Amino acid sequence: MTGARGPAALAVVAYHLPMDSTTPSTTNWFGLEALFTQGDLGVDFFFILSGFIIHHVYRNVFAGSLRMADVRRFVLYRFARIWPLHIVTMLGALTLYAAAVLLFHRMPADAASYSPSSVLANILMVQSWFDIGSPNVPAWSISAEWAAYLVFPFACWLLMRLPLVAWIGLGLAAWLLTGTEFITHPLGRIATGFLMGMVLRECEGRFALAHRLGRATGLMVLGLLLAGCWVLPDTALLPYTFGFAVLILALSNPADWLARLAARRPFVYLGEISFALYMVHAVVWSAFKNLLRIAAPGIDPTSYLPVLVGTVLSLIAASLLYHSVEIPGRNMLRRARRPVQQPEVQHGMSAAEARPAR
Structure with missing residues (x-):
């Protein structure tokens, strides 16, 4: 699972760098533009994966009772997971x-995203709830995730009292809503994806769905998802979200070939820094492309070499932030609390085998 997060983050990078809306590209990307323009779907993969993993790890904590001490710990731990890196990258964007x-006398087109009210909303991580912009553009999804974390303990406690047929019905409803205007709002987008992930994990636990899949399922689904970028319209989200759900199931199967590849150390490390990569790449790219415009105004920032350099710089910055901000910040905020007891789930992987996703 961790190894799958890196390519998803890189898909978002590909969506923002070579397809930079502020710099219309004249570069021939050998027909890969269709793939790049669908890179923002990496966020939907993250949302579904997040619901799957969070439900996997904390299901038994909130299934039997809803103790406020557990709720507070859960919220604190999730806050510690996302807030330090969010604040540091926001400060980078504000800089x-x-x-x-002050130096170049240029006012960004989205100046309202840098207003005091926007900064305050971002500090509280509520900006996307009220359609407020973010100095660091990808941070809209952090606000959406924060909403899901605040709701999860109560939703889990309630859903665990429903029959399985109700779970399946909710999962289907959430999936169908991904093909409607409901997901145009960030809260609608996280609600559908996160709920799909929760239902997927509950059904996998009860039916051992992952172990019923073939060893080539992951590669087949990945191939179909990539092919869909050329044959499906941009608005056809239903096939993608369904494909993401099956892909996550395949990655839950230790025998799956793609899961084995994703479990290799380079992919795991890329997955570990994926949150930092997602959060820092827009800041790095903004700084790099504007410096390039000043130093070499004749060079297209979206051509091959600048995009490659921007990607490498983003990866380096992500690695540095992971070790210097994300991990220390998370540990510092969590230090005052003992960890939430995470008992093993009844089916599938144990809690010790999974780490909560972003």
Whole structure:
């Protein structure tokens, strides 16, 4: 699972760098533009995966009772997971904004995203709830995730009292909603994806769905998802979200060939820094492309070499932030609390075998 997060984050990077909306690209990407323009779907994969893993790890904590001590610990742990890196990357974006205004006398088109009210909303991680912009553009999804974390303990406690047929009905409803205007709002997008992940994990636990799949399922589904970028319209989200669900099941199967590949150390490390990569790449790219415009105005920032350099710089920055901000910040905020007891689930992987996703 961890190894799958890296490529998903890189898909978002590919969506923002070579397809930079502020710099219309004239570069021939050998027909890969269709793949790049669907890179934002990596966020939907993250949302479904997040619901799957969070439910896997904390299912038994909230299934029997809803103790406020457990709720507080859970919320604190999730806050510690996302807030430090979110704040640091926001400060990076604000620094670039100040430099653009004070040094180069340029006002960004999205100046409202840097207003005091926007900064306050971002500090509280509620910006996307109220359609407020973020200095660091990808942070809209962090606000959506934060909403899901606040709701999860109560939703889990309630859903665990429903029959399985109700779970299946909710999962189907959430999946169908991904093909409607409901997901145009960030809260609708996280609600459908996160609920799909929860239902997927509950059904996998009860029916051992992953072990019923063939060893080539992951590669087949991945191939179909990639092919869909060329044959499906941009608005056809239902096939993608369904494919993501099957892909996550395949990655839960230790015998799956793609799961074995994703479990190799380079992919695991890329997955470990994927949150930092997702959060920092827009800041790095903004700084790099604007410096390039000043130093070499004749070079297209979305051509091959600048995009490659921007990607490498983003990976380096992600690795540095993972070790210097994400891990220390998370440990510092969690240090005052004892960990939530995470008993093994009745089916599938134990809690010790899974780490909560972003």
